[in-house]
Amino acid sequence: MSKRLRKGNLSIIEFQKEYDTEDKCREYFLQLRYPNGFVCPHCGGTRLGHVITRNLLRCKNCRKQISVTSGTVFHHTKISLIQIIWAMFLFANDKRGCSAKQIMKALKVNYDTALYLLQRLRKAMHRREERFILKGMIELDDTYVGTSTHGKKRGRGTDKSSVIVAVAKDTNKATFAKMKVAEDLKSETFKEFASGNIEKGSSIESGDCRALVKGLSENYSVDHKVFLPEKDMLTHLHRIISNLKAFINGTYHGVTKEHLQEYLDEFCFRFNRRGFAEHLFERLALAAFTA
Numbered sequence: 001m002s003k004r005l006r007k008g009n010l011s012i013i014e015f016q017k018e019y020d021t022e023d024k025c026r027e028y029f030l031q032l033r034y035p036n037g038f039v040c041p042h043c044g045g046t047r048l049g050h051v052i053t054r055n056l057l058r059c060k061n062c063r064k065q066i067s068v069t070s071g072t073v074f075h076h077t078k079i080s081l082i083q084i085i086w087a088m089f090l091f092a093n094d095k096r097g098c099s100a101k102q103i104m105k106a107l108k109v110n111y112d113t114a115l116y117l118l119q120r121l122r123k124a125m126h127r128r129e130e131r132f133i134l135k136g137m138i139e140l141d142d143t144y145v146g147t148s149t150h151g152k153k154r155g156r157g158t159d160k161s162s163v164i165v166a167v168a169k170d171t172n173k174a175t176f177a178k179m180k181v182a183e184d185l186k187s188e189t190f191k192e193f194a195s196g197n198i199e200k201g202s203s204i205e206s207g208d209c210r211a212l213v214k215g216l217s218e219n220y221s222v223d224h225k226v227f228l229p230e231k232d233m234l235t236h237l238h239r240i241i242s243n244l245k246a247f248i249n250g251t252y253h254g255v256t257k258e259h260l261q262e263y264l265d266e267f268c269f270r271f272n273r274r275g276f277a278e279h280l281f282e283r284l285a286l287a288a289f290t291a
């Protein structure tokens with residue numbers, strides 16, 4: 001990424017100065033979309049003409065319209081680019097995440113807009129997380145995450161949802177994690193999770209779950225741990241699960257089952273980039289503005 005795009009070290013005062021107009025935000029998003037310079041998707045021309053609306057320009061060569069947000073997670077949005085960039089800044093710069101109510105207050109937008117902004121950013125995180133798979137030594141197990149039934153017919157309460165969690169590790173530390181909501185814990189479900197998220201031939205350490213071992217032993221070498229009370233075998237996995245639960249309960253009281261996967265994606269996106277925490281804004285911006 002070019003130096004011009006590095007925004008990780010900006011203070012809130014510097015950030016405010018840098019992006020105080022729609023033109024400046026559009027310029028930044030265009031750099032993210034076309035890091036090697038603009039190339040018209042219609043004619044291959046490389047020169048941009050005048051601005052039609054804040055997020056619509058014209059190709060100087062073929063005169064066709066170019067939208068800054070088309071094909072991105074903000075496709076067809078009517079929200080101002082300044083509001084989008086600030087939602088990204090606030091969302092990225094609090095490692096606990098932020099709720100739609102926080103965005104609503106900070107940006108003075110209505111709740112639906114705040115929710116839309118965060119859902120689109122989580123979608124961008126999801127797209128990035130989908131791109132890679134774990135390999136090497138993996139700890140894998142399932143857990144239950146409490147989900148809210150708020151808004152459902154039977155009133156407010158809690159449910160539990162099954163989540164499959166996999167953590168890759170390197171000698172003595174966890175490196176990357178992937179998580180998925182599971183409808184059931186049958187061997188086929190574990191198999192499907194593994195084939196989409198773990199490279200074949202990896203070594204898997206797992207808990208005492210027969211369905212899991214049965215689902216995985218075909219393509220992986222599975223070390224099936226029987227838990228002894230004095231020895232917690234899956235230490236990285238259990239630490240991450242407890243962090244996940246604190247993250248969901250701390251910032252997002254009452255995640256529904258329907259939206260749980262989005263929060264798992266957010267958690268993993270943050271966890272997998274924890275070594276680059278100060279650059280999380282630009283990682284997120286790039287994820288959101290790559291078509």
Ligand SMILES: [Zn+2]
Binds near residue numbers: 059
């Ligand atoms: Zn063109």
